[in-house]
Amino acid sequence: MPTRTGITSKPPSIIDKAIEDPKANIKEKTWRYRGNIYTNLAADSALYAQVPDALEKAAMSLAKADELDVKKRYAQNASADVAVELPLRAMPASAISIWCL
Numbered sequence: 001m002p003t004r005t006g007i008t009s010k011p012p013s014i015i016d017k018a019i020e021d022p023k024a025n026i027k028e029k030t031w032r033y034r035g036n037i038y039t040n041l042a043a044d045s046a047l048y049a050q051v052p053d054a055l056e057k058a059a060m061s062l063a064k065a066d067e068l069d070v071k072k073r074y075a076q077n078a079s080a081d082v083a084v085e086l087p088l089r090a091m092p093a094s095a096i097s098i099w100c101l
Contacts, residue, residue, distance in 0.1 A: 035061035
């Protein structure tokens with residue numbers, strides 16, 4: 001069932017398969033999309049209950065996207081991707097520590 005963000009339980013499995021592809025997993029865009037999908041999942045309380053590690057996956061994916069962003073096109077938005085969309089109180093300590101490094 002779609003949510004207000006259009007995310008269902010299927011897209012995470014599709015993007016998770018994409019990061020296993022040797023051509024796709026070296027692209028910044030693949031990791032950024034994965035981070036955004038998991039950020040949206042975590043922002044929806046019903047879906048977050050189904051994917052309790054969504055925040056950690058979002059933070060790790062966005063960190064990987066930033067690592068692969070050699071042109072630093074998204075450097076200004078790096079921490080905002082997770083922190084702005086989600087209340088900080090909902091983030092696990094492991095996700096917060098990634099952005100505080």
